[in-house]
Amino acid sequence: MGIHAALGALAALPTRRASFILTVSLCAMLIDVDHTGSFLGLPMEGRANHSVLFALVAPLIISTLSYKGFLGKNITPMVGGSLALASVLAHVAFDIISGDPDIPIWSPFTAIPVTIPYFVGILLEIFAFFIVWLTIKRLNREGGAKEIIT
Numbered sequence: 001m002g003i004h005a006a007l008g009a010l011a012a013l014p015t016r017r018a019s020f021i022l023t024v025s026l027c028a029m030l031i032d033v034d035h036t037g038s039f040l041g042l043p044m045e046g047r048a049n050h051s052v053l054f055a056l057v058a059p060l061i062i063s064t065l066s067y068k069g070f071l072g073k074n075i076t077p078m079v080g081g082s083l084a085l086a087s088v089l090a091h092v093a094f095d096i097i098s099g100d101p102d103i104p105i106w107s108p109f110t111a112i113p114v115t116i117p118y119f120v121g122i123l124l125e126i127f128a129f130f131i132v133w134l135t136i137k138r139l140n141r142e143g144g145a146k147e148i149i150t
């Protein structure tokens with residue numbers, strides 16, 4: 001759990017904002033909440049939050065919430081979406097790196113896990129960092145980061 005948080009925080013470092021870094025580290029840990037349903041015996045496939053679909057839908061939901069203003073004034077849809085994606089990627093990266101490379105990436109279409117190579121876990125963490133870095137760089141170029149990164 002601690003390393004999930006650390007990799008989430010690392011991915012959010014380009015924001016240079018403690019609240020974003022803390023949020024992404026918490027979200028990177030909370031990704032595993034999808035285990036809870038199956039532990040409780042509910043008819044759920046385990047680890048659905050580790051899928052490609054979730055990695056696409058979570059940023060979309062967070063971006064929409066940001067756009068509608070539900071996440072406050074200081075988070076744009078682009079920042080919210082990139083942080084959500086970074087949370088998922090950082091989490092899955094550590095699952096792979098820590099020796100749990102069988103990820104159900106095509107859930108909910110199939111629960112059959114795909115074995116992801118170790119180096120892809122490292123690439124996912126780099127990609128998570130890079131997405132946040134690019135988002136902040138773009139905001140800086142547009143002058144919009146003054147409100148975001150203070």
Ligand SMILES: [Zn+2]
Nearest residue numbers: 031032091095
């Ligand atoms: Zn996990």
